[in-house]
Amino acid sequence: MRLGGVLMAVASLPLLGLAACIPQVERPAGYGQPAAASRPQRPYREPPVEREYPAPRPEEPAPQDRTDDRRARDTGEVTTLPAPRPAWEARPVRADAKTIPDTTYVVQPGDTLSRVADRSGASLEAIARANDLESPYTIETGERLRIPGGRYHQVRRGETGIAIARAYGVEWSRIVAANALVEPYVLRADQRVLIPDAPGGGRPSASERAQAFTLDIDDILTGGEPALASNQAPAKPIATPRRVLPSNAVVTAPKRLASGGFLWPVDGRVVKRFGPGASGERNDGIKIAVPISTPIHAAADGVVAYVGDGIAALGGLVIVKHGGGWTSVYGHASKLLVQRGQSVKRGQTIALSGDTGFADRPELHFELRKGRTPVDPSSQLPRS
Numbered sequence: 058m059r060l061g062g063v064l065m066a067v068a069s070l071p072l073l074g075l076a077a078c079i080p081q082v083e084r085p086a087g088y089g090q091p092a093a094a095s096r097p098q099r100p101y102r103e104p105p106v107e108r109e110y111p112a113p114r115p116e117e118p119a120p121q122d123r124t125d126d127r128r129a130r131d132t133g134e135v136t137t138l139p140a141p142r143p144a145w146e147a148r149p150v151r152a153d154a155k156t157i158p159d160t161t162y163v164v165q166p167g168d169t170l171s172r173v174a175d176r177s178g179a180s181l182e183a184i185a186r187a188n189d190l191e192s193p194y195t196i197e198t199g200e201r202l203r204i205p206g207g208r209y210h211q212v213r214r215g216e217t218g219i220a221i222a223r224a225y226g227v228e229w230s231r232i233v234a235a236n237a238l239v240e241p242y243v244l245r246a247d248q249r250v251l252i253p254d255a256p257g258g259g260r261p262s263a264s265e266r267a268q269a270f271t272l273d274i275d276d277i278l279t280g281g282e283p284a285l286a287s288n289q290a291p292a293k294p295i296a297t298p299r300r301v302l303p304s305n306a307v308v309t310a311p312k313r314l315a316s317g318g319f320l321w322p323v324d325g326r327v328v329k330r331f332g333p334g335a336s337g338e339r340n341d342g343i344k345i346a347v348p349i350s351t352p353i354h355a356a357a358d359g360v361v362a363y364v365g366d367g368i369a370a371l372g373g374l375v376i377v378k379h380g381g382g383w384t385s386v387y388g389h390a391s392k393l394l395v396q397r398g399q400s401v402k403r404g405q406t407i408a409l410s411g412d413t414g415f416a417d418r419p420e421l422h423f424e425l426r427k428g429r430t431p432v433d434p435s436s437q438l439p440r441s
């Protein structure tokens with residue numbers, strides 16, 4: 058079961074009281090502030106909920122480094138610095154999709170598939186799929202092409218899949234499926250994406266919009282990066298948290314997983330294992346019980362793809378892309394010590410543990426994913 062299924066319940070009014078029970082995440086100073094002076098409004102913004110938080114707990118010193126593979130750690134001091142708002146909050150989307158009917162187009166002299174897409178208002182990829190065309194999409198004069206109808210949103214530079222989904226009140230996962238999007242899921246400026254109708258058709262209801270607001274790990278991995286302009290290159294990873302990438306910078310994963318594999322992010326007792334639990338709810342990772350403020354370490358070399366607390370159940374959260382399709386996830390943190398786009402090394406401290414989100418105790422929620430598929434971390438970590 059995806060975490061999104063759990064989070065859907067948070068949108069309902071009877072459970073708003075849970076917010077007061079969620080411990081505070083100490084984010085990098087200034088987190089949530091816009092990178093520029095102007096601060097655009099997010100569509101469908103929900104009213105804030107006043108919360109009372111417990112007093113912060115004192116930090117514990119980092120454990121002494123060990124030399125074995127499982128416990129190799131860095132002991133360098135990590136600073137907390139300002140961070141911009143997530144790209145899907147910093148760049149709102151206008152829901153101005155154009156609806157076109159199913160039609161047939163006869164190819165004219167000089168036409169390219171891109172030109173046909175511009176004339177029809179459909180997406181190039183949708184036309185190619187409807188007509189079994191493969192790259193480089195060669196078409197011939199007089200050829201009859203089927204133009205699939207629907208609502209098409211033209212992506213603007215900096216828009217993310219998550220923001221597009223929120224603007225239309227449709228789950229991002231449904232947009233991914235409707236457009237057959239594949240890794241690395243980075244949209245292009247001027248690309249058209251097909252927007253599925255809300256369940257039952259018509260304007261989305263409040264509950265449907267709330268569902269579109271609900272984030273999960275898969276949403277961030279597939280819809281969290283802003284659209285690239287045609288002449289824009291992805292950002293190079295930053296070496297230190299003292300430099301902050303703007304929200305519209307696109308962060309890409311390394312090409313391959315570094316040698317050495319994964320190591321344990323903390324030393325502790327596994328209190329919940331991967332897979333379905335006794336109640337039938339699926340856990341996409343493992344939970345490791347550790348004292349508050351235990352240093353959390355990157356399981357492998359990689360680039361930080363997300364830092365924040367946008368997934369209520371996981372509280373303070375860091376996501377790292379490692380290359381080769383691998384991603385690691387670290388949840389329930391009390392303090393976040395890295396920035397999005399930062400290059401991190403295997404064993405580097407990236408956060409401090411806590412009991413934020415829906416944690417049962419001070420613990421770390423740890424996931425490994427290959428592509429979009431959660432993998433049992435125990436099968437990839439060194440045996441103790």
